[in-house]
Amino acid sequence: MYSTGEADIDIEALLTPLEFQILTLHFNGYSYREIAHSLQMHKDQIYRAMKKIREKLCFVCDKS
Numbered sequence: 817m818y819s820t821g822e823a824d825i826d827i828e829a830l831l832t833p834l835e836f837q838i839l840t841l842h843f844n845g846y847s848y849r850e851i852a853h854s855l856q857m858h859k860d861q862i863y864r865a866m867k868k869i870r871e872k873l874c875f876v877c878d879k880s
Contacts, residue, residue, distance in 0.1 A: 830872050835836050 828836050841851045852859040
């Protein structure tokens with residue numbers, strides 16, 4: 817749960833399970849390359865997923 821000061825946002829509910837896993841790994845200090853390796857994905861897929869994550873989170877924060 818994330819608080820904007822005005823509203824609480826359930827980030828896990830906004831993201832797909834994969835997006836949430838990628839975001840969690842990123843917050844834990846993993847590089848895009850390390851995330852891709854651990855999830856057996858191409859680095860470009862991680863870049864695209866992070867772009868979608870940012871778009872979703874920015875949209876929610878702009879609405880708050």
